[in-house]
Amino acid sequence: MATREESRQKREEKLDELHEKLTGAVEQLVTGEDWADALRFSARFRSRSFNNVLLIWEQHQAAFEQGRVPEPFPTYVAGYKQWQQLGRQVEKGQPGYQILAPVTGRFASANPSDPASWYRLGRGEKPKPGEVVRPRIVGVRPAYVWDVSQTAGEPIPEPPSPTLLEGEAPNGLWDGLAQQTHAAGYELMRVPHEGMIHGANGLTDFQAKTVAVRENMDPAAQVKTLAHELAHVLMHDPDREDTRQHRGIGEVEAESVALMIGAAHGMDTTGYTIPYVAGWAANVDGKEPVEIVKATGERVRKTAAGILDQLDTAQVPDGTLPGLDRDAPRPARSKERTAATVAEPEHSRAPEPATARGL
Numbered sequence: 001m002a003t004r005e006e007s008r009q010k011r012e013e014k015l016d017e018l019h020e021k022l023t024g025a026v027e028q029l030v031t032g033e034d035w036a037d038a039l040r041f042s043a044r045f046r047s048r049s050f051n052n053v054l055l056i057w058e059q060h061q062a063a064f065e066q067g068r069v070p071e072p073f074p075t076y077v078a079g080y081k082q083w084q085q086l087g088r089q090v091e092k093g094q095p096g097y098q099i100l101a102p103v104t105g106r107f108a109s110a111n112p113s114d115p116a117s118w119y120r121l122g123r124g125e126k127p128k129p130g131e132v133v134r135p136r137i138v139g140v141r142p143a144y145v146w147d148v149s150q151t152a153g154e155p156i157p158e159p160p161s162p163t164l165l166e167g168e169a170p171n172g173l174w175d176g177l178a179q180q181t182h183a184a185g186y187e188l189m190r191v192p193h194e195g196m197i198h199g200a201n202g203l204t205d206f207q208a209k210t211v212a213v214r215e216n217m218d219p220a221a222q223v224k225t226l227a228h229e230l231a232h233v234l235m236h237d238p239d240r241e242d243t244r245q246h247r248g249i250g251e252v253e254a255e256s257v258a259l260m261i262g263a264a265h266g267m268d269t270t271g272y273t274i275p276y277v278a279g280w281a282a283n284v285d286g287k288e289p290v291e292i293v294k295a296t297g298e299r300v301r302k303t304a305a306g307i308l309d310q311l312d313t314a315q316v317p318d319g320t321l322p323g324l325d326r327d328a329p330r331p332a333r334s335k336e337r338t339a340a341t342v343a344e345p346e347h348s349r350a351p352e353p354a355t356a357r358g359l
């Protein structure tokens with residue numbers, strides 16, 4: 001008979017193996033054509049100044065309140081001609097959002113390190129030999145931009161988005177996870193819909209010490225969300241120095257734990273987990289998404305093993321953790337944008353303008 005130590009070791013090996021497969025699946029996704037198309041598309045939207053982001057938000061909110069756009073938050077925003085170049089037309093009756101576009105002038109200097117030596121070149125004027133030319137902002141002028149939802153035409157390339165899980169939850173899993181949430185000092189609430197938790201599936205509030213999960217999705221999706229939130233509770237309390245974590249990395253970790261908890265109970269969460277993890281890993285600056293996922297492996301495995309240890313649910317016997325065993329897991333592309341697209345968090349404390357692409 002296997003000793004306790006042996007079976008623990010075996011499970012850790014399984015969890016490591018599962019994490020390697022998850023990393024491979026993320027790699028496959030972020031190196032795929034859909035992902036590349038989406039990146040190429042979003043690269044055509046330049047970032048805007050903070051003031052213009054605010055201007056766009058304010059006017060988009062007003063348009064939403066008047067029923068002119070279907071979503072409260074702007075996503076891709078561009079000028080009239082830019083939209084035409086992207087194969088889309090601004091729809092009739094859609095007024096643009098006024099922003100302030102920088103006006104630049106050309107400045108020349110024979111001695112660039114001396115600030116007093118720079119002078120502005122006139123229209124068509126050429127610099128003298130040996131002079132350096134640089135553009136500088138000399139003022140602003142009003143310009144107009146439109147949100148993608150005010151345009152029609154060529155489809156928008158988007159990265160594959162997470163698909164909500166369907167069906168029943170494994171027996172006893174919700175209760176077991178709920179118990180651990182309570183044991184960690186958190187109150188667990190079920191809310192009727194995503195509107196109560198910033199459009200997310202679940203929300204962990206570290207200040208109020210509450211975890212909320214929305215009820216208007218299948219039990220499998222609810223229990224997967226609870227596993228995700230419990231991982232946040234155990235791993236990401238911002239008041240504890242050892243658990244504070246970059247937002248993107250935190251989401252990668254929490255969802256990876258959820259995948260492991262699901263897999264240990266025979267649940268295949270890959271259709272949700274892979275695009276979610278890939279999306280957040282791609283949101284961490286300075287590193288490749290796959291490197292981000294790899295680096296979280298040990299913390300994720302430890303947390304998942306800790307949660308599984310305390311569950312008295314029927315878990316899949318060693319060796320058959322499902323979910324990532326296919327060669328090429330390709331998450332289904334959902335046509336509708338659900339409450340949980342890549343750009344949106346499983347939980348969020350406040351809407352974040354920075355996540356709106358193209359602003």
Ligand SMILES: [Zn+2]
Binds near residue numbers: 254345346
């Ligand atoms: Zn989360």
